[in-house]
Amino acid sequence: ETGVTQTPRHLVMGMTNKKSLKCEQHLGHNAMYWYKQSAKKPLELMFVYNFKEQTENNSVPSRFSPECPNSSHLFLHLHTLQPEDSALYLCASSRDRTSYEQYFGPGTRLTVT
């Protein structure tokens, strides 16, 4: 256990659905991250939050909407997704956004039908 939990672990949704992914960290960290891992592609950073403020949006389509209500929780709201959005979505946290190791959650396996 890394101290970062994600729910749900698996999600199947249609293109017209709205769903949310949740991440929680119990490490007292101040920075949280969303990554996307597609088959045969490197992990891609999506969003970064530092002290609840978004500091990075890596040109992510607006059908992905992040929310960080506090330093321990991070959400990814999903709506009108495409089949190519099917991937493993990983959450991570670190003590701050620059020099420290990132700790990853187990991921949510998302399938868009």
Place this chain on the structure above:
Amino acid sequence: KQEVTQIPAALSVPEGENLVLNCSFTDSAIYNLQWFRQDPGKGLTSLLLIQSSQREQTSGRLNASLDKSSGRSTLYIAASQPGDSATYLCAVRLPDTDKLIFGTGTRLQVFP
């Protein structure tokens, strides 16, 4: 633009062998480099982090080296075991940013 490459893409070895996994990056201006392990369908576990001013880090049977000027890092695994079977990812952090740039990984299988 920073690009990270890992060679080989896949490796299958008998138990007990010493292994070297390679990671190369195109821009030597990095803040640090991190090696991760990922088991199938799971998240990443951090193995070693090397700051740009360091040359190597060791943890148990793992040793990671960094040669920033040549844009290379190696992960050395001593006396490999079946439990080491996983995908190994390296990632570099760019200076003054939040971004980790990942390689595509080396899929390792250690058979008894």
